[in-house]
Amino acid sequence: MSTLELTSVSRWFGNVVAVNDVTMTIGPGVTGLLGPNGAGKSTLLAMMSGFLAPSSGTVTLDGKAVWRNPSIYRSIGLVPEAEAMFDAMTARDFVEANARLHGLPHAREAARAAIEEVDMTFAIDRRVSTFSKGMKQRIKMATALVHSPSVLLLDEPFNGMDPRQRMHLLDLLQRLGDEGRTVLFSSHILEEVEDIAGTIEVVVAGRQAASGDFRSIRRLMTERPHQYAIASSDNRALAAAIVADGTADAVSLTADGLVVHASNFGAFVHALPRLAIAKDIELLDVTPADESLESVFTYLVSR
């Protein structure tokens, strides 16, 4: 088990503040670092991986400082964004070299296993320079996993992957997270994060905009009303009852049913069944209409 802790971390480059007073704890499981381009995700990852010092604050791994401490790389696996690798080598030799650099006793076997884990055994003896972008990404993944690290840091890992490769990586990360490893990956693409991240850290313009599982993040945003799509046996009557009750801000009738906006969703959720019973209306479908990360993110960015 390994926990990355950032405490009041800031990083500036001259006049530009790339990261502004961020405090977060990344523990076992899959965490998604989400934010638009320029939000400071790569800067945060650089600090977490020991390649950049915070201008203020501390970054620690299980209590040990990460900066200027190469021994942390025993526990950290890094999948860098850089395209280049030691191109002239075969996949096997490249991953094996990485294993040897880690000081692994059975480097060749570890390399073979890592390559198998990323589903690249079919090209194991081909030169890395002949690989497509997605294949290179998987070999990078193999080098990050070869020493079985307890922490895995990935900077935009899905870049350039085709849907099949993407699904494979999603499965892999999910599996690693289930094994109890700490997996952190950054992305600006919402679907990627939504799929597997148990916890999401949202950064916008260097600041931490939100943290937690996306549903709880959503619940924190009490300023913006929750939205529900309801189908019932008598939509009009239900709409009238909801409006009269006063727990909702707005109700609109659509062809499929009702769309209700409620900022006080707690009260509304209690009121709805009560109203339905009182008016003898059958509730057929009650769906939160905007629980997706998309809506959370859009809302946070526009705040």
Place this chain on the structure above:
Amino acid sequence: MNTVVMRLAAQALLGRRRIWLLIGLAGLLLAVAALTRWGSGGNPATTATMMMNFGLGILLPIMCLLIGTGVIAPEIEDGSVVYLLAKPLRRSTIALSKLVVAHLIALIFTVVPVVLATLIAGDVGGELARAFAVTTALASVTYVSVFFAIAVLSSNPTIIGLLYAVLWEGSLAGYVPGVRTLSVRQWALAPAEAMLGGNAVVNVHSDVSIAVGIILIVAVVLASFAVAVRRLARLNVRVAD
């Protein structure tokens, strides 16, 4: 020292275009030596002048530039150095491993051609060759150390190195007294001057004494190493957002 880093450095240096450049430059020196002999009839004084100005003054720094930068600059430039840095290895170990390989290859590619070229162009019983071998070895170690450090510090090590080699060592050090005292070539020539003793025929002369020369060489080599390691420990290879 780490043997994997050394093996990777050797593969990188010897496997690229660089090796052909090095062989070409060595060949060039031998060709110039042959031309010199043809023109001078084997006169050692001419050999000495040619070697000091062309061989040691221009060609040697350029070859050391290719080697000293070639062992680290391409990896920093394309970001693949992260595969060395994201490992539980001390930065000094990484730097030292690369430098050892660079020094060994540099010594082979500089001392051997210089000795051969001196003999081809015309020597006095091998005296010049021996003296220049020592000079070349000392200068090579110094240049490689300096260029390695420049490669870690700057994203344009080749330009800086070339400017240094051509402007400083190559021309200014030829006639500006102050510059001569700060020239690696002069430091490395000091032992050669001593070895050739009173041989007035070959006008090998250094502006500094042996003691000063050696001290400065050692100081520069150690300082370059320290600077390179410090920078390596702070290198951020990730592309900013």
